[in-house]
Amino acid sequence: EVQLVQSGAEVKKPGESLKISCKGSGYSFTSYWIGWVRQMPGKGLEWMGIIYPGDSDTRYSPSFQGQVTISADKSISTAYLQWSSLKASDTAMYYCARSSMVRGVIISFDPWGQGTLVTVSS
Amino acid sequence: QSVLTQPPSVSAAPGQKVTISCSGSSSNIGNNYVSWYQQLPGTAPKLLIYDNNKRPSGIPDRFSGSKSGTSATLGITGLQTGDEADYYCGTWDSSLSAGQVFGGGTKLTVL
Numbered sequence: 001e002v003q004l005v006q007s008g009a010e011v012k013k014p015g016e017s018l019k020i021s022c023k024g025s026g027y028s029f030t031s032y033w034i035g036w037v038r039q040m041p042g043k044g045l046e047w048m049g050i051i052y053p054g055d056s057d058t059r060y061s062p063s064f065q066g067q068v069t070i071s072a073d074k075s076i077s078t079a080y081l082q083w084s085s086l087k088a089s090d091t092a093m094y095y096c097a098r099s100s101m102v103r104g105v106i107i108s109f110d111p112w113g114q115g116t117l118v119t120v121s122s
Numbered sequence: 123q124s125v126l127t128q129p130p131s132v133s134a135a136p137g138q139k140v141t142i143s144c145s146g147s148s149s150n151i152g153n154n155y156v157s158w159y160q161q162l163p164g165t166a167p168k169l170l171i172y173d174n175n176k177r178p179s180g181i182p183d184r185f186s187g188s189k190s191g192t193s194a195t196l197g198i199t200g201l202q203t204g205d206e207a208d209y210y211c212g213t214w215d216s217s218l219s220a221g222q223v224f225g226g227g228t229k230l231t232v233l
Contacts, residue, residue: 035222037167044124044210044224044225044226044227045159045167045210045212045224045227046224047221047222047223047224050222059221061219061221061222062219062221095166095167097167105154105155105214105216106214106222107155107157107172107173108155108157108169108172108173108212109157109159109167109169109212110168110169110172110178111168111169112166112167112168112169113166114166115166
């Protein structure tokens, strides 16, 4: 079974750093892209960026470029999303999802991880 | 403001049919495949439809997708109470700020 398992919920203070993870199993981790999607409380889905673990090729949404860093360690089939200095407005649920890209275009996201809730509060 | 426009809510009775629209432009829906996702309360989104009208294995044929020009539609027949969820369309946007875009989501209520 193809599965993405994310790290647990986090509670952080503004200004702190954070790295959350997404571990893939049941498929060749280096043959698919992994995307990250934000969902703020009560709101819709926002694409943040995507990485190809095979060669670490990474693309960011213009809205998130410079705000977060996406990385991957193919030796342990794990992708990461990290912040260097959190803000209260980063409070949200974050999902990773497997994807395919054809001619530079994301086709779809399937499956999705269970989500990691990040709460940033003083 | 989402790049793709969906109605905030739709409702129908059990057993009935409902459609959810997703409106975009030539830089997104008009020239790229559309996917649809179902998000049940408190859970992660799940892929329902990809490549405009294809269903992943395990998705019942009560769910269907179509695309015409710069709009796409998700159809659900034989509504069940378990279909109550938020539904999102998604596609690639090839404009200057290229990337994956989603609709704002539609809350389906099965009365």
